[in-house]
Amino acid sequence: MLLASCSAMAQGPASAGTSPAETKAEPAKPYVPLSSTTRQSGTFGGQAVDYSVTVAETVLKDDKDETPKAAIVTTAYVAEPRDPNRPVTFLFNGGPGSGSVWLQMGAFGPKRVAIPSNAKDDGAAPYPLLDNPDSLLDVTDLVFIDPVGTGLSHVIGTTEGKDYWGVTKDAKSVADVIRRWLNDNGRWNSPKFLGGESYGTTRSAAVVNELEGGYNDVSLKGVILVSTILDFAAGADTEGNELSYITNLPSMATTAWFHKKASGASAEAVAAEARAWAIGPYASALLKGQKLQGTERAAIRTQLSRFTGLGEDYLERADLRVTPDRFYKELLRDRGLTVGRLDSRYTGKDYDNAGESPDNDPSFYGIDGGYTAAINSYLRDTLHYKTDRQYVTIGDVGPWDWKIDGGRDTNAYLNVTPYLGRALRENKDLRIFVGQGYYDFATPFFAAEYALSRTGIPQDRVQFHYYDAGHMMYIRDEDRAKLASDIRQFIRAR
Structure with a gap:
């Protein structure tokens, strides 16, 4: 009785003629996802392209499809007028905990941040934001995904990040976002490509398993692996x-x-x-x-x-x-x-x-200042996406659940290569693009070759490309152009 009285007092006095027992709590306000769309134009791969840019939150709900749990932000670049048969490529970075800023503002997006190409420190702002003729928009629409805890993506209400932080949990949420985007944009019959960098290649394999590992398949034309880590041992x-x-x-x-x-x-x-x-x-x-x-x-x-x-x-x-x-x-x-x-x-x-x-x-x-400034400025000032959140380029998403298929809870025993092997064997049109830098110790090129040469991987549908730079080979101007050219050919060869 005392607790009930204290609760009523804390809410303020009841209106005249109304007993405390009749006072009703106001229903929770529904979560309204943020979204912004702008129209742009540019020249990519020598081709003029008009395109729309939509930055939007995709709200993930509980198992009953009732309570909002997380908002995952995507940045979608779509050529106009829209073509439902045009390829679409879903991209993300790694970490885990890394936002998609690196691939978006460094390699494949229509704008890029200018930092030194010769492996020198990027210094301090201002950092020029340049047109990126190496963007892939001439051959594919692009959807950059920031998983929960990265970029501007976040949990909602009392949801905890650990609900999404793990190899399989993360992959399920990303696959859900992809399915939702295809549904909302009428792109189920488009040729589909998936790509990631660093842990994003691990995520790619796990997402492939979520998209193609059941009966309700989303079949892919290709997987783009940039700086690959699949077998952590x-x-x-x-x-x-x-x-x-x-x-x-x-x-x-x-x-x-x-x-x-x-x-x-x-x-x-x-x-x-x-x-x-x-x-x-x-x-x-x-x-x-x-x-x-x-x-x-x-x-x-x-x-x-x-x-x-x-x-x-x-x-x-x-x-x-x-x-x-x-x-x-x-x-x-x-x-x-x-x-x-x-x-x-x-x-x-x-x-x-x-x-x-x-x-x-x-x-x-030597590079983090430029990318951080560029993405925060670009989203707000150019794309007019208004939020109080700061873009998380590299965030803390731990502890991360490394277990898959009942394995050990440590990345030293993690190997997602079999996911790709199975997908290749069960989808005759699927191909794998692997891009590796010669000066990368985070994901050494020989380790990628080792993982993808194991039993069960059809070798005739895996292609390797090498670059005279490191983990983010696109930092070097010559290799950004080469990477874009190589991937263009990969997509066109569908």
């Missing part, structure tokens, strides 16, 4: 895992060549030689463990030094096993510099030169 730098030393070695070799610590005709030539040695003599040596001794060990050490640019004394102390983190610090220690993780063309200067690993990644802090 191939890049797990954990004690006892020899595989990551093998898959990282070619990236170390190309990086050493770039910084003139190793010889070779080109990054392509160095990569080819390093692959063969890594999967052959080096793999065999690592598997022998402490039984590798004498002249055989010395020969491996000498070759490893030749490929990596690191001294034999250092390699011996490391037991012929150098983690990427140590490599970033050691390669240019004599110059007082570290190299980047996302893009090892970048160099940085640490507090001192004595540490075992870098203070930070110069290839990330």
Whole structure:
């Protein structure tokens, strides 16, 4: 009784002639999704295109389709007049926790932020926003998706982010958004492509499973993987895992060549030689463990030094096993510099030169300011999307649920490659595009090749393309143009 009285008092006095028991709470206001549409025009791939841009929240509800739980923001670029038979490509970045700003404002959207192409720091604002003739709008409509906790996407009411933070939970929500977009825009019979970068490639495989793994299929024409990570064991730098030393070695070799610590005709030539040695003599040596001794060990050490640019004394102390983190610090220690993780063309200067690993990644802090400013300005000032939220370029979406199909709750055991294999086997028109940078340690090119060469992957429908840059190869002007050209051909070949 006392609690009831206190509650009534907290609400204020009842109107005259009305008892507290008759006072009714006002019903909750329905959630109204934000949306903004503008009309633009530009020239892409040499073709003039009129297009609309719609930034909109897609509201996801509970299992009863009643209570709003989350709002996922999409940015859709659609050529006008609209053609229901035109290809449409759904794109997102990775992290997990990364917004789609990187692909949208760096590679495929009609506008891009101008940052240095030569692996130099982007400095401070203002950052020019330029027309992007390399946008793919001449061949496909584009829908950029920001999963919950990234970009401007968010949970609603009492919903918790953990409801969407996991390999499968995230994939289900993204697949739901795709189905909803197709329905709302009358595009069910359009040729459909799906693409992601970094963890976005992991997400791509999981979303393919959600779209094509049941009876109510959304069949795809192609999947675009940019800087690929599918089998996490191939890049797990954990004690006892020899595989990551093998898959990282070619990236170390190309990086050493770039910084003139190793010889070779080109990054392509160095990569080819390093692959063969890594999967052959080096793999065999690592598997022998402490039984590798004498002249055989010395020969491996000498070759490893030749490929990596690191001294034999250092390699011996490391037991012929150098983690990427140590490599970033050691390669240019004599110059007082570290190299980047996302893009090892970048160099940085640490507090001192004595540490075992870098203070930070110069290839990330060298670009983040420009992208953050550009997306917040572009959405508000050009696309007139009004919100009090700040765009989350890289957000905290943890703890992340890594389990799939009853597997272990750790990414070291995660492998989503079989999802792609099954989709390829069950959809004769599906093809896979893989774009990899030679200077990328976040998702090494040899690890991508390893994952996609396993049993069950039809090799004739997987194509690899390589770029003289790192994780975000489109930062380099020449490689942005090459990436766009390669993907145009991939889409046109449908």
